[in-house]
Amino acid sequence: MTTPGPDVAPRTDALLRRLVRRDAGTALNKFIARLRIEDLAAAVEHLTWDEQRRLYRLVEDQDLRAQLLAFLPAESVREVTAGLTGEQVAELIDRLEPDDATDVVSELADEMRKQVLAELMDDPTGEEVKELLEYPPDSAGGIMHPMVFTVRDHTSCGQAIASIQASNAEHEVIYYVYVVDPADRLVGVTSLRSLLSNSPKTQIVDIMTRGVISVTPLTDQEEVARFVARYDLLAIPVVGPNREILGVVTVDDIIDVLREEAGEDMLLMAGVNAEPDRSVFRQARSRAGWLLATIFGGLVASEVIGQYTGTLQAVTALAGFIPVITGMGGNVGIQSATLSVRGLAIGRVQPEAPIGFIWEQVRVSLILGALFAGILVLYGIFRHPHDPLVGVSAGSSLFVAICMSGTFGAAMPVALLRAGVDPAVATGPFVTTLIDVVSILVYFNIARLLLGL
Amino acid sequence: MTTPGPDVAPRTDALLRRLVRRDAGTALNKFIARLRIEDLAAAVEHLTWDEQRRLYRLVEDQDLRAQLLAFLPAESVREVTAGLTGEQVAELIDRLEPDDATDVVSELADEMRKQVLAELMDDPTGEEVKELLEYPPDSAGGIMHPMVFTVRDHTSCGQAIASIQASNAEHEVIYYVYVVDPADRLVGVTSLRSLLSNSPKTQIVDIMTRGVISVTPLTDQEEVARFVARYDLLAIPVVGPNREILGVVTVDDIIDVLREEAGEDMLLMAGVNAEPDRSVFRQARSRAGWLLATIFGGLVASEVIGQYTGTLQAVTALAGFIPVITGMGGNVGIQSATLSVRGLAIGRVQPEAPIGFIWEQVRVSLILGALFAGILVLYGIFRHPHDPLVGVSAGSSLFVAICMSGTFGAAMPVALLRAGVDPAVATGPFVTTLIDVVSILVYFNIARLLLGL
Incomplete structure (x- = not known):
C-alpha cells in the first residue's frame, strides 16, 4: 500500500482515463489493485459517464x-449499474455490510432497485436492507450500522475481552462497548x-458510565451530528x-x-440544488425557481419605477442611483440573512429567543446605513453641485434601505424556521424580492418630498 | 449524570441566569455539578458578558x-479572565492537557498571555505550550495532541497490551496504536x-498496517480534515x-x-467576518469592506447610466428594466460562484482542470438566459405594446447579462484560487461590482442599437 492522498488525484485520473480508453484491462486491474479504494472512487468520479461505465466493466x-x-456517489452508481442485470447487482450488494x-x-x-430487492428476498442481507430502507435516509435509522458489540452488565471485564477475542467480525471497529441489562436495555457504556x-x-x-447519550431511529441526522460534535x-x-x-451511528458518517x-x-441560500447534478437541464431547472422569484421582484420594482415616470423625467439624475440603492440594500440583507x-444552524441564534440577535443586527445596520448614506450624499453633492438635494435624497433613501434590509434579513430566517420552512431555502428569494421593491418605493417618495416634485 | 442534549439549553440558560443574578453561589455550584461540561459551556455562551464574568467568579x-x-469561545475566555491575575490564570491552565x-x-x-507564559516558564506544561504555540493555529501542529501512545515494531501483542494497562493516562482515548522502529520512525499502525x-x-x-497516512505539522487543517474525511x-x-x-490530530478536532x-x-462569501463578534462596531467594520466594493460598483454603474441620459429621456420605459437586468445578472453570477x-472546497472542481465545470456552467447559463430573456420580452411587449423593441432590448440584454454572469461567476473563484487568493473572500465583491456595470453597458448599447437612438 502506498501513502497517497487527495493531492495525487490528478495523476491517478489521467492514468485511469488513458487505461480505460485503451481498453487495457490487465494493466488497469494491476494499477487499481495498488490504490486505496477511497482514492480510486475519487478518481473515478472525475471521469465521464462513458469512461465510468467502461472502467467498471473492466474491473x-x-x-x-x-x-x-x-x-461512488449516487449518480455514478446508477450509471455503472445500468448495463448489469438485477441478479448481478444483487450479488455485488450481498458482499457489502448491511448499512453500505x-x-x-x-x-x-x-426499476433496478425493485429487481435487486426481489433477488435479495430470502437473504439475510436483504432482510436487513429492507428494514433499514424503512427509515428516512436523513434520519439516524437511515445512516446507522445495525451491528453493535454489546456486553451484559454483570459480565466481568475478563469475560468481555474474551468475547471480543472470539467475535469474528475482525474488520469491525469497536468504538465503544455498550452495556445492556438482562432485558436488553441500554444501561451504560465503557471502552475497550x-x-x-x-x-x-x-x-x-x-466501571461503566451511566446515562448514555442516545438518539432514536427517527432523530434527524443534523441533530445526531450536533450531539456527536458537542x-x-x-x-x-x-x-x-x-x-x-x-x-x-459512527463518527465517519x-x-x-x-x-x-x-x-x-x-x-x-443561493438557490442552487444541494445535490450537484451533471445534467445541465436539471441544473438549470433547479436554479430557475429562485431566479423566477428574482425576476418577479425585479418586474414589480420596474412597475414601481414606472409609477414615477414624471419624477424621473423631471430629474433624470435620480435614475443613476437606483442600482446603488437596490444593490446595497440587497447585499446588507444577504449579509444579515447569512449570519x-x-x-x-450552529445554535448561536435561538429561534425561541431571537431578539438579542435581531437587535444586534439593527444596530450594525444603523452604523452601516449612516456610513454609506454619508458617502452617497457627499458623492451626490460632488456630482450634482447644482442639485444637492438629489444626493441628499439618495443618501437618506440608502440609510432607510440598509436599516430595513439588515433588520429584515436577520428576522426572516427566524420567522421561516418558526413557520416550519427551511430558512436556507426560502430566505434568498424573500429577501431579494422584497428589498428591491421597498427600497425603490422609499427612494422615490423621499426624492419627491425633498425635491418638491 | 443526566442524559441531556442540545435541546435542554434554553431551560439551562434561564436557570443559570437566575442563579447568577441572585448571586446564589451555593445553588449555582450544586446545579452546575450535575451538568455535562459541554452543556454548561453552551449555556454560558448565551449569557451577557457581565453575567459570564459573575458566573465564573462564583464557580x-x-x-x-x-x-x-x-x-468556552475565545471572546468569553477573554471576558471571564479579565478580572483574574496572571498567576491565577496560569494555575488554571496548568490543570489542562497541553493541547487545550x-x-x-x-x-x-x-497582556494576560505574556503574564501567563512568564508564570508557566519553568513548568512542563508551559514548555509544551510554548512549543505548540509556534505552529500556526490552523495547521496540523496547531490542533494536534502532543501525547501519543506508541509501541515498538518488534514488541509482541501481549507486551503491548501490558504496556497499555500500565500506562496511567486512564482518560486518554486510544484511537490507534502507532508502531515505531528503533529509530523512533513511524512504520505502521494497528488497533487495540x-x-x-x-x-x-x-x-x-x-500484523500492523504499513503505509500510514500522516501529515506534517504545517499541513493546513482543512487538508488534514480532507484526509480524515476521505x-x-x-x-x-x-x-x-x-x-x-x-x-x-483526532477526529473530534x-x-x-x-x-x-x-x-x-x-x-x-457574503462579506461577513467568519468569527462572530459581539461588538457591533467590529461587526460593522468587518462588513463595510465588502459593501464598499458594492457601493463603488454601484456608483460606477450610476456613472454609466449617466452617460445615457439622452437615451433615457427619449425612452423613459428603459429605466424600469435596470433593476431586473442587474438583479438577475447578479443572482445568476452568485449561483455560479457559490457552486x-x-x-x-470539496474537490468537485479541480483548479488545474476547471474547463469541464466552466463549460457546464456556460451551458446552464445559456438555458437560463434563453428562458428568462423570453419571459422579459413577452412582459415588455405586453407592457409597452406600442414600443415592442423596448422589451426586445431588455430581453436580449438579459440574455447577454445572464450568460456573462454565469460564466464569470464560475471562472472567477478558480482564477482567484490560482492567484493565491481565498475565493470565498474575494469572489463576492468582484462578481457584484463587475456584473452590474457590464450588464448596464450591454443594456443601453443594445437598446440604442435596436431603438435607433
Whole structure:
C-alpha cells in the first residue's frame, strides 16, 4: 500500500482515463489493485459517464466492484449499474455490510432497485436492507450500522475481552462497548481500554458510565451530528422505545453529514440544488425557481419605477442611483440573512429567543446605513453641485434601505424556521424580492418630498 | 449524570441566569455539578458578558473552572479572565492537557498571555505550550495532541497490551496504536482490537498496517480534515522530517474544523467576518469592506447610466428594466460562484482542470438566459405594446447579462484560487461590482442599437 492522498488525484485520473480508453484491462486491474479504494472512487468520479461505465466493466475483482458501489456517489452508481442485470447487482450488494448495502440499494434506479430487492428476498442481507430502507435516509435509522458489540452488565471485564477475542467480525471497529441489562436495555457504556485497565474480575456494571447519550431511529441526522460534535463522541447508539439498541451511528458518517449539510446551506441560500447534478437541464431547472422569484421582484420594482415616470423625467439624475440603492440594500440583507441562517444552524441564534440577535443586527445596520448614506450624499453633492438635494435624497433613501434590509434579513430566517420552512431555502428569494421593491418605493417618495416634485 | 442534549439549553440558560443574578453561589455550584461540561459551556455562551464574568467568579471547583476555559469561545475566555491575575490564570491552565492549554493561552488577551507564559516558564506544561504555540493555529501542529501512545515494531501483542494497562493516562482515548522502529520512525499502525484478537506472542510488525497516512505539522487543517474525511480515520499522526511522531490530530478536532470551515466559506462569501463578534462596531467594520466594493460598483454603474441620459429621456420605459437586468445578472453570477467556491472546497472542481465545470456552467447559463430573456420580452411587449423593441432590448440584454454572469461567476473563484487568493473572500465583491456595470453597458448599447437612438 502506498501513502497517497487527495493531492495525487490528478495523476491517478489521467492514468485511469488513458487505461480505460485503451481498453487495457490487465494493466488497469494491476494499477487499481495498488490504490486505496477511497482514492480510486475519487478518481473515478472525475471521469465521464462513458469512461465510468467502461472502467467498471473492466474491473475484475468482485469485492472491489462491490466496494466501489459503496464509495461512488449516487449518480455514478446508477450509471455503472445500468448495463448489469438485477441478479448481478444483487450479488455485488450481498458482499457489502448491511448499512453500505442499504445506501447502494437506495441509490439505484427505481426499476433496478425493485429487481435487486426481489433477488435479495430470502437473504439475510436483504432482510436487513429492507428494514433499514424503512427509515428516512436523513434520519439516524437511515445512516446507522445495525451491528453493535454489546456486553451484559454483570459480565466481568475478563469475560468481555474474551468475547471480543472470539467475535469474528475482525474488520469491525469497536468504538465503544455498550452495556445492556438482562432485558436488553441500554444501561451504560465503557471502552475497550477500560476493560483492559481494570482487573479481569471486575464487573462491568461497576466501571461503566451511566446515562448514555442516545438518539432514536427517527432523530434527524443534523441533530445526531450536533450531539456527536458537542460531546466529542466516536459513536452514538440508536435505541428503540424500550432503550433496546437498534444500531449505532459512527463518527465517519457524522463527518459526511457535516460536510454535506454545511455546504448545503450555502448552496440552498443561493438557490442552487444541494445535490450537484451533471445534467445541465436539471441544473438549470433547479436554479430557475429562485431566479423566477428574482425576476418577479425585479418586474414589480420596474412597475414601481414606472409609477414615477414624471419624477424621473423631471430629474433624470435620480435614475443613476437606483442600482446603488437596490444593490446595497440587497447585499446588507444577504449579509444579515447569512449570519442568521448560519447562527440558527450552529445554535448561536435561538429561534425561541431571537431578539438579542435581531437587535444586534439593527444596530450594525444603523452604523452601516449612516456610513454609506454619508458617502452617497457627499458623492451626490460632488456630482450634482447644482442639485444637492438629489444626493441628499439618495443618501437618506440608502440609510432607510440598509436599516430595513439588515433588520429584515436577520428576522426572516427566524420567522421561516418558526413557520416550519427551511430558512436556507426560502430566505434568498424573500429577501431579494422584497428589498428591491421597498427600497425603490422609499427612494422615490423621499426624492419627491425633498425635491418638491 | 443526566442524559441531556442540545435541546435542554434554553431551560439551562434561564436557570443559570437566575442563579447568577441572585448571586446564589451555593445553588449555582450544586446545579452546575450535575451538568455535562459541554452543556454548561453552551449555556454560558448565551449569557451577557457581565453575567459570564459573575458566573465564573462564583464557580468554586478549580478543575471545572479550568475546563470551562477550554470549552468556552475565545471572546468569553477573554471576558471571564479579565478580572483574574496572571498567576491565577496560569494555575488554571496548568490543570489542562497541553493541547487545550495551548488553545486557551492563544485565546487570552495579549497582556494576560505574556503574564501567563512568564508564570508557566519553568513548568512542563508551559514548555509544551510554548512549543505548540509556534505552529500556526490552523495547521496540523496547531490542533494536534502532543501525547501519543506508541509501541515498538518488534514488541509482541501481549507486551503491548501490558504496556497499555500500565500506562496511567486512564482518560486518554486510544484511537490507534502507532508502531515505531528503533529509530523512533513511524512504520505502521494497528488497533487495540487487533492486539487482542491475535495471539499474545505475535510480533506487532507482523500484523500492523504499513503505509500510514500522516501529515506534517504545517499541513493546513482543512487538508488534514480532507484526509480524515476521505479515509474515515479516527486520528491522523503528525510526523517530523524523519517520520518521528510529534502528535496526533483526532477526529473530534476535525469535526470542529469542518463545522468552522464550512460555515466560514458561506459567511466569507457574503462579506461577513467568519468569527462572530459581539461588538457591533467590529461587526460593522468587518462588513463595510465588502459593501464598499458594492457601493463603488454601484456608483460606477450610476456613472454609466449617466452617460445615457439622452437615451433615457427619449425612452423613459428603459429605466424600469435596470433593476431586473442587474438583479438577475447578479443572482445568476452568485449561483455560479457559490457552486464554484463549494466545488473547489470539496474537490468537485479541480483548479488545474476547471474547463469541464466552466463549460457546464456556460451551458446552464445559456438555458437560463434563453428562458428568462423570453419571459422579459413577452412582459415588455405586453407592457409597452406600442414600443415592442423596448422589451426586445431588455430581453436580449438579459440574455447577454445572464450568460456573462454565469460564466464569470464560475471562472472567477478558480482564477482567484490560482492567484493565491481565498475565493470565498474575494469572489463576492468582484462578481457584484463587475456584473452590474457590464450588464448596464450591454443594456443601453443594445437598446440604442435596436431603438435607433
